[in-house]
Amino acid sequence: MSSLAAPLVDLYGPIRDELAEAQRVFDAELVSDFPFVNEWCARIRSYRGKMMRPAMLLLSGNASGELTPDHPTLAAVVEMVHTATLVHDDVLDDADERRREPTIRCSDGNVTAVLLGDYLISHAFHLCSGLDSQYVSRRVGATTNTVCEGELLQNRESGNDGLSEARYLEIIERKTGALTALACELGARQAGADDRVVEAMAAYGLAVGAAFQIVDDVLDIVGDRREVGKTLGLDLALGKPTLATIHALASAGMTAQSALRAVVRGEGACDVEQLRGWLASTGSVEYALSVATDQVNHAIRQLEVLPPSDARSSLAALAEFIVHRRY
Amino acid sequence: MSSLAAPLVDLYGPIRDELAEAQRVFDAELVSDFPFVNEWCARIRSYRGKMMRPAMLLLSGNASGELTPDHPTLAAVVEMVHTATLVHDDVLDDADERRREPTIRCSDGNVTAVLLGDYLISHAFHLCSGLDSQYVSRRVGATTNTVCEGELLQNRESGNDGLSEARYLEIIERKTGALTALACELGARQAGADDRVVEAMAAYGLAVGAAFQIVDDVLDIVGDRREVGKTLGLDLALGKPTLATIHALASAGMTAQSALRAVVRGEGACDVEQLRGWLASTGSVEYALSVATDQVNHAIRQLEVLPPSDARSSLAALAEFIVHRRY
Numbered sequence: 001m002s003s004l005a006a007p008l009v010d011l012y013g014p015i016r017d018e019l020a021e022a023q024r025v026f027d028a029e030l031v032s033d034f035p036f037v038n039e040w041c042a043r044i045r046s047y048r049g050k051m052m053r054p055a056m057l058l059l060s061g062n063a064s065g066e067l068t069p070d071h072p073t074l075a076a077v078v079e080m081v082h083t084a085t086l087v088h089d090d091v092l093d094d095a096d097e098r099r100r101e102p103t104i105r106c107s108d109g110n111v112t113a114v115l116l117g118d119y120l121i122s123h124a125f126h127l128c129s130g131l132d133s134q135y136v137s138r139r140v141g142a143t144t145n146t147v148c149e150g151e152l153l154q155n156r157e158s159g160n161d162g163l164s165e166a167r168y169l170e171i172i173e174r175k176t177g178a179l180t181a182l183a184c185e186l187g188a189r190q191a192g193a194d195d196r197v198v199e200a201m202a203a204y205g206l207a208v209g210a211a212f213q214i215v216d217d218v219l220d221i222v223g224d225r226r227e228v229g230k231t232l233g234l235d236l237a238l239g240k241p242t243l244a245t246i247h248a249l250a251s252a253g254m255t256a257q258s259a260l261r262a263v264v265r266g267e268g269a270c271d272v273e274q275l276r277g278w279l280a281s282t283g284s285v286e287y288a289l290s291v292a293t294d295q296v297n298h299a300i301r302q303l304e305v306l307p308p309s310d311a312r313s314s315l316a317a318l319a320e321f322i323v324h325r326r327y
Numbered sequence: 328m329s330s331l332a333a334p335l336v337d338l339y340g341p342i343r344d345e346l347a348e349a350q351r352v353f354d355a356e357l358v359s360d361f362p363f364v365n366e367w368c369a370r371i372r373s374y375r376g377k378m379m380r381p382a383m384l385l386l387s388g389n390a391s392g393e394l395t396p397d398h399p400t401l402a403a404v405v406e407m408v409h410t411a412t413l414v415h416d417d418v419l420d421d422a423d424e425r426r427r428e429p430t431i432r433c434s435d436g437n438v439t440a441v442l443l444g445d446y447l448i449s450h451a452f453h454l455c456s457g458l459d460s461q462y463v464s465r466r467v468g469a470t471t472n473t474v475c476e477g478e479l480l481q482n483r484e485s486g487n488d489g490l491s492e493a494r495y496l497e498i499i500e501r502k503t504g505a506l507t508a509l510a511c512e513l514g515a516r517q518a519g520a521d522d523r524v525v526e527a528m529a530a531y532g533l534a535v536g537a538a539f540q541i542v543d544d545v546l547d548i549v550g551d552r553r554e555v556g557k558t559l560g561l562d563l564a565l566g567k568p569t570l571a572t573i574h575a576l577a578s579a580g581m582t583a584q585s586a587l588r589a590v591v592r593g594e595g596a597c598d599v600e601q602l603r604g605w606l607a608s609t610g611s612v613e614y615a616l617s618v619a620t621d622q623v624n625h626a627i628r629q630l631e632v633l634p635p636s637d638a639r640s641s642l643a644a645l646a647e648f649i650v651h652r653r654y
Contacts, residue, residue, distance in 0.1 A: 034476060034483075092441060114441055119475040122475050123472055129456075129464035129467075134458070144449035148445050149361060155438055155442060
C-alpha cells in the first residue's frame, strides 16, 4: 500500500488488510517456473496504480454485507483483467510510458507485450476458476467479452469526426465501465447482499467507470505528463474522438472545427497546445468534466440503498476523487 | 465439413455429427450485437482448417466412453482457444497469409488482430464457464497459462543459435502439445473414462501435438506455399531455431554452420533455397521427421488402453496423417 497516494490510503482504510491480501493473491497467481517470466511480472507490479477496481470490489462488499475469504481473490481477478488490458492497450496505442515507467512494449517490444497480456488474462481466468462457484467465471467471461467489444468499437470509430456523444458513452461504458461495474457487483453479491443492492452497486460501478474514463481522456489532453505519469496526447494522435473533442467539434468556430476534423481523420498534424486553445475557447474541457460530475452524482445516489458505514463513505469519496484527480 | 480434405472427412466419420455441432456452438458463441464484429468472426471461420483439436477431443471421448451433450461445447472451446492463438501468432510473426487467405493483421492491421484474438480468448472462457462443472474452466485456464509460457519462452529463445533440442521440445510441448493433450484429456474424462485412460489420452494428445509442430516447422522450410496456404520461411526470418535447423547447426560443415548461425542471430540474410541446400546435405529434414515419427509411434502406443473401435482407428490414422501431411 506504500505506493498509494495519501488520499487513497485513507479511503481504502476500511479494507486495508483485504486489499493487501488481494495483492498477495495477485502476485502468487503469477509465479512461473521461468525466472524471466517472473521478472516481467515484477515489472507489471510497478503498473499497480490506484488499485481502484479491487478497492471498489472490497468496499462494495464491506458496505453491503460481510467480506469473505474469497473476496481478496475476486479483487485480484478484476485487477489482473485490468492489468492485461493496460499491457495490450499500450501496444494498440504505441504508448511509451505508464506510471512513470517505460511500458513493456517500449522496453521489450510489442511481441512480449502481446504475449504478456495474454499470460495475464489467462491467469485471471485460471484464478477465478479456482473458486467454488462457476458463477464468477461466467460473469468475468461475459464482462471481458463486453470489454473487448468496447475496444473493437473504439478502434472501429477512430478517425470518425462525426462520432456522437452517445456512441462515445457506449464505448467507454463497455471498455471501462463494464469492469468497474463487475467489481462492485461481485463484491456485493459475494458479501450476501440482496439483488436490489447488487444492482445498485453495479450501477454505481458503471457510472464511476464512465466518469473515470471521461477524466482520463481529459487528462490525455490537458494533464501534466509528470503528474499523470504516462504518454499523453495519444487519443488525438490516434484519431480517437473523446468527449471534449466531440464537444469542440460541435461548437468551435469554422476554422478550428475544420482543423480539428482533419486531425481526427488523420489528415492533419496534432498540436496539443493548439488543441488546448480550441478547447478553452469552447469550454469543452469544462463540459466533459460536467458530464463526469453528473456520472459521479448518479453513482453516489446509488449508495443510498446501503446503511451508513465507513466503507459507504469511502465509496462516495472515491467517486468524488475520480473527477478531481490530476493523475 | 465440406471444406475438410478428403482423408480427414473419413477419419472424422465416427464423430461427424458432433463435430458439426461443435462448429455451430463455436459460431453461436461469437455472435455480437455489432455487425462489424460478426463480419470479422466470419473471416475467422475461414481459418477453420483441419479441426484437429475438436476432432481429437470428440474421437477421444467416443473411443473411451460415451459422448455427452457437453462434448461439442468442449470441442468448440479448444478450437476457439486455438483460433485465438493463431490470430495473435500472425501478429507476432508478421504473417500475411493463412489458409490461403490474408491474415487479419494483414488485411485489418495489428490493432484489430490483437483485439480480435482477445475477443476470441474471452469467449472461449465464457463458453466453458457455462458448463455445470468448474473443472473444465480450471483445466482450460491452466493450459492457456502453459501455452502462453511456451510462446514467451519461444520468443525469449529467438536468436539463440545454441538452442538445445531438449529446450526446443519443451517449447513445442508447451505452446502446441499442451492444448492437444487437454483436448484428448477432456474428451475422455467427459466420456466417463477412468484415470488410467484419461492419462493415456493426454499422453497421446501431447505426443501428437509435438509431432504436429515439428512437421509444421519442417513445412515452414520445405513446404510448397500453395499447398501449405500460409506465409513460409518465417521461423528463420524471425531467428526461431526449429528441429531441422538445430540439427543442421550441429552437423553442417563449418561454412554452412557459421552462415546459419548468423541467420539465426539476425546478423545475416535468410535465403530459403540456400537453407534447403544445407539441410539436404545434413539430412536434417529427415532427422526432424524421424523425431516426429517417434512421437507419433509413442502416441499410437497410448491407444492400447482403449478397446478396438472406429474412433480408436481414427485416432491412430490421424496421428499417422500428421507426419505425412504436406499442408
